[in-house]
Amino acid sequence: MILSVDQLEKTYRGGVKAVRDVSFDVDAGELVALVGESGCGKTTTLKCINRLLEPSAGRVFVEDEDAAGLDPVALRRRIGWVMQGDGLFPHMSVGDNVAVTLRLLDWAPKEVTDRVDALLELVRLDPAQFRDRGPGTLSGGQRQRVGVARALAAGSNLLLMDEPFGALDPITRDALRRDFVALQRRMGFAAVMVTHDMAEALLMADRIAVMHAGEIVQYDTPKVLLNAPGHAIVRTMLENPLHEADAVQALKAEAGRDDV
């Protein structure tokens, strides 16, 4: 098991109990989505995994090691992190952004250069064209690709992603989602992705943890969620994507009839 979250709780100063009794496991190579409405505790859960936040109770195991016993900085270097927005350093080139962790890990300069080029190729950005540019000269989708390359730099077996495709237009988002899933399948790393978009979770994830008011109300594959939603909240969250899919299907059928 690559990640195990066991009865996690987080209470913020001031008494807000953002996460309560959250437990879920992630297998090697699995893509898990944490889905839920704004404020339900998704980001808090994610940050407790790599100890950007300290849990108030419960335990997190990364590759069977108790995260509480690891040095938080070493833990964070070991786990890839794709931030909300893109989180790139604006004053650094694309190549230097991707190289940040490698330099912290004391890689030799030639190895860093080769690795950066290989990573840019992985996310389908031509290194010759992109490595020396500033993030400000890139489109949103290209910046997000750089963010993914940076998160993969150290060869982590686990990636945490906070709304990685949230700020993109639908076409760019769709392309990036497909590329990401293909890359993840090919390279075999596991990922936990926070999203408020149930359609995105259904299309991408192997398993979906549906969160509500700080708790996981169902943790299942997309097929099981669709066939047997176990909670009113899950049914409500499925309504929108299912309604849209039906509406498009109906329109398509109508257009087909018009053609005849």
Ligand SMILES: Nc1ncnc2c1ncn2[C@@H]1O[C@H](COP(=O)(O)OP(=O)(O)OP(=O)(O)O)[C@@H](O)[C@H]1O
């Ligand atoms: N630093 C903080 N101090 C106090 N309360 C906080 C803090 N950060 C988050 N919260 C509260 O904890 C709850 C969960 O927040 P969290 O950011 O985890 O939700 P989320 O599901 O990721 O939401 P969103 O989709 O809007 O990002 C919310 O009620 C939020 O207001």
